[in-house]
Amino acid sequence: MIVARAPAAYDGIVLAAPVTVPYERFSIRGAHWFMARALKGLIDAAGVAKDDIDGLCAASFTLAPDTAVGLTQHLGLSPRWLDHIPMGGASGIVSLRRAARAVQCGDAEIVACVAADANHVDSFRLSTATFSMFAQDxxxxxxxxxxxxxxxxxxxxxxxxxxxxxxxxxxxxxxxxxxxxxxxxxxxxxxxxxxxxxxxxxxxxxxxxxxxxxxCAGGEAFLVMTEERAQKLSVPYARLKGxxxxxxxxxxxxxxxxxxxxxxxxxxxxxxxxxxxxxxxxxxxxxxxxxxxxxxxxxxxxxxxxxxxxxxxxxxxxxxxxxxxxxxxxxxxxxxxxxxxxxxxxxxxxxxxxxxxxxxxxxxxxxxxxxxxxxxxxxxxxxxxxxxxxx
The missing domain is CATH 3.40.47.10 (Thiolase/Chalcone synthase)
Structure with a gap:
């Protein structure tokens, strides 16, 4: 049996700028709109320019036909690190882990972790009908x-x-x-x-x-960066311990x-x-x-x-x-x-x-x-x- 090696520490990695795009039971807007609102909230909360965000991790069920790379064009971003996490309720943690390691390795300095979805009338039923092969079979x-x-x-x-x-x-x-x-x-x-x-x-x-x-429809977002960067920005932050x-x-x-x-x-x-x-x-x-x-x-x-x-x-x-x-x-x-x-x-x-x-x-x-x-x-x-x- 192979025993997994203990993961490296997340020393110096912090989370900042908690953002919620207010929830709506139904909305005629698409996921892109909620993603954009979340990004704007991050920029305002951290006091940074859009170009300062050089990493993006996106999670959504309703972004199709786009993925994270298509989203960059909609939002006017040019990140040097990008990920798309289609893992539903685990997306936030997985996005955080990916972003933290990217910042630790120097692949990005400020990563925006953004998750959002729309909810049109009947869209939830239609999405669950084709959720997976197990759902279909x-x-x-x-x-x-x-x-x-x-x-x-x-x-x-x-x-x-x-x-x-x-x-x-x-x-x-x-x-x-x-x-x-x-x-x-x-x-x-x-x-x-x-x-x-x-x-x-x-x-x-x-x-x-x-x-x-x-x-429902809405969005959640946060930034991942080094503690040093957060201190320079004078933004409140929480340390990632594990x-x-x-x-x-x-x-x-x-x-x-x-x-x-x-x-x-x-x-x-x-x-x-x-x-x-x-x-x-x-x-x-x-x-x-x-x-x-x-x-x-x-x-x-x-x-x-x-x-x-x-x-x-x-x-x-x-x-x-x-x-x-x-x-x-x-x-x-x-x-x-x-x-x-x-x-x-x-x-x-x-x-x-x-x-x-x-x-x-x-x-x-x-x-x-x-x-x-x-x-x-x-x-x-x-x-x-x-x-x-x-x-």
């Missing part, structure tokens, strides 16, 4: 459309295997709604009670209405109940020089609550199968015992396509740089953001996580 022929069916499959398996109850998932959803009520970009503005969660209609048994993420990614982990598992985080979490904490007990808040990818639970377990905050008890013992509001998805997460903010993979990263930067738009985690020094993407019937293929530290 293993889902749609049986009359099951989109991710609700796949995540119902994973949720049911987890509940039967580890004893999770609907109220456990509901507790996460209710806490995130509390956090979202303080966040101006959240699309869900009404409080949610546990009874309302439990009484909501079934969508795909055992998933209820508030278990299911709501597609990051991991893994694809198609545990490929022999018949049904997914763990992800790539479990493979590489020790390396993540080793390179960051901290442990789970040092993390002050966590931003997980939360298109469905069961995936939040998998990340909590696989990132070492509790052991596999202990997630339900962990939920029952903790509170998840911003001022709770385990602050989780402090802006409200996708389940209360909305899922702006691939931008959902950067929602948590952007919020983590805000929390650690004193730029929060919602409730603040007091005295936060370390935050963890994780990503999950590309669901193919019985599993998500892409996972990643990053630990950030206050400057």
């Amino acid at each position: 293993a889902v749609y022929p049986y009359g099951a459309g989109g991710p609700n069916t796949s995540f119902a499959f994973l949720t049911d398996y987890y509940m039967r295997t580890y004893g999770a109850e609907p109220a456990d998932f509901g507790k996460l959803c209710v806490a995130q709604r509390v956090n979202a009520l303080h966040y101006p970009h959240a699309l869900f503005k009404k409080p949610l009670t546990l009874n309302e969660y439990l009484d909501a209609r079934l969508i795909a048994d055992p998933l209820r209405l508030f278990d299911c993420v709501m597609p 990051a991991i990614e893994r694809h198609n982990a545990f490929r022999d598992d018949p049904i997914q109940d763990r992800g790539g985080w479990a493979v590489d979490r020790d390396a993540l904490y080793d390179i960051a020089g901290v442990g789970p007990e040092d993390i002050d808040f966590v931003e997980v990818y939360d298109d469905y609550p069961v995936i939040s639970l998998l990340q909590i377990e696989d990132l070492g905050f509790c052991r596999k199968g202990e997630g339900p008890d962990f939920i029952r013992r903790n509170s998840f509001e911003t001022h709770g015992t385990f602050p989780l998805n402090t802006s409200g997460g996708q389940l209360s903010v909305g899922q702006a396509g691939a931008a959902g993979g950067s929602l948590g990263l952007v919020e983590a930067i805000r929390q650690l740089t004193g730029q929060t738009l919602g409730a603040k985690v007091e005295k936060a020094r370390h935050g963890l953001a994780s990503g999950f993407g590309m669901i193919n019937f019985d599993r998500g293929l892409c996972t990643g996580a990053a630990i950030l530290a206050a400057a």
Whole structure:
């Protein structure tokens, strides 16, 4: 068995200029418009010229027929380093890792990591119908459309295997709604009670209405650069302490109940020089609550199968015992396509740089953001996580 070499440290690499392009339930605008708004936000936040941005990492489901290189012409950029990350909810972490190494190697000085998607009427259904060969071959022929069916499959398996109850998932959803009520970009503005969660209609048994993420349009973005450059620009920044990614982990598992985080979490904490007990808040990818639970377990905050008890013992509001998805997460903010993979990263930067738009985690020094993407019937293929530290 080949043992992976420990990754090199990310010394001197920082994240700055957290930007959100306000979310819209539906929009007639294309992804290019949201990408442009995000880029303009980065330029304004950092006080740089467009030509100073010499690296671009783009993530979008709705950019076609363009890719990142076509986007450069639309935006008037001339980067010397370019990447396109089509990995959905893992795109933010993967983009960060690629950008950080590019800056470390001197291939770019300032990299813009931009994720955005449009949401026209019926566009989500059309995109999920052709999402992958697995979607075409293993889902749609049986009359099951989109991710609700796949995540119902994973949720049911987890509940039967580890004893999770609907109220456990509901507790996460209710806490995130509390956090979202303080966040101006959240699309869900009404409080949610546990009874309302439990009484909501079934969508795909055992998933209820508030278990299911709501597609929308919008964008998220941030800059990656050296700490020295950030200091010269006088922009607030968060240090990158460690990051991991893994694809198609545990490929022999018949049904997914763990992800790539479990493979590489020790390396993540080793390179960051901290442990789970040092993390002050966590931003997980939360298109469905069961995936939040998998990340909590696989990132070492509790052991596999202990997630339900962990939920029952903790509170998840911003001022709770385990602050989780402090802006409200996708389940209360909305899922702006691939931008959902950067929602948590952007919020983590805000929390650690004193730029929060919602409730603040007091005295936060370390935050963890994780990503999950590309669901193919019985599993998500892409996972990643990053630990950030206050400057």
